[in-house]
Amino acid sequence: MLNYRHLHYFWVVTKEGGFARAAERLDMAVQTISAQVRELEKSLGHQLLKPAGRGIALTEAGQAAFARAEEIFQLGQVIADEVREAANGKVARLAVGLSDGISKLAAHALLAPVLATPQLRLVCHEGEVEQLLGELALHHLDVVLAGQAAPRNPNLRLTSERIAESPVEWYGPAALVHKTERDRFPQSLNDLPLLLPTGHSALRSTLDRWFESEGLSPRIVGEFEDSALLAVFAARGLGVFPVSSLGADDIGLMRGLRLLGRSDGVKEEIHAIRSRRGQHHPLVLQLMTAARS
DSSP states (O other), X not given: OOOHHHHHHHHHHHHHTSHHHXXXXXXXXXXXXHHHHHHHHHHHTSOOEEEETTEEEEOHHHHHHHHHHHHHHHHHHHHHHHHHHHHHSOOEEEEEEEETTSOHHHHHHHHGGGTTOTTEEEXXXXXXXXXXXXXXXXXXXXEEEESSOOOOOTTTOEEEEEEEEEEEEEEEETTTOOHHHHHHTTGGGXXXXXXXXXXXXXXXHHHHHHHHHTTOOOEEEEEESOHHHHXXXXXXXXXXXXXXXXXXXXXXXXXXXXXXXXXXXXXXXXXXXXXXXXXXXXXXXXXXXXXXO
């Protein structure tokens, strides 16, 4: 059985960069901490720390142990926070995974119906779909919003449902979007600087096919994983950009952006992926019901 107190001493020594600083932080003798770390190494069967000049460094085994210790003690802090919140009153917690390919402006619109929930604690994680699905399967997340359905994998026991299909519109700063450009759309995209989502986005591949079908060869001046950040750079005059009409309401918060046109036949899809436990989460059910309507 792993001795978590020994692991904690090792973690603090590594974080502080040496035994002396760890001893000062823990208010303990250096010899005591050193002995406890040696006990941990003995129980694991591998050396975790090695001398490095006047300090210490992690061995390869130590790096693996420290990575896990970091997760464990960060989780320990989360447990303390959640217990404190639960003791002070009922907390409605919703953990959402946002795949790095979907429009964050659209995601905000989909989450809007639950944002007024009393005592809401919303936790959002962004990452690649595969990573987020793993977190979902481990029940670290309640729902994942992604640009595609969950892959078929009976081991994960996940279900997915398309909850949004939104036309894609183009916006840009007033200095670039004039009546002439709107009248000539989409051909005007050949003459304007474009800001696009990166290749991680399912929307990007759809747009690339649309450019080809329309005979467009646009000049791309920027690529962004975050649609909200993309909109900020557009508002500062860098170029025009696409956004689903679902997220376009938030564009109104950025003064000076104007509608250029709509890409006919191009739509952004958003799928809600849930584990079995997530299917019964009241806030997930509320989110799904609002999206369907």
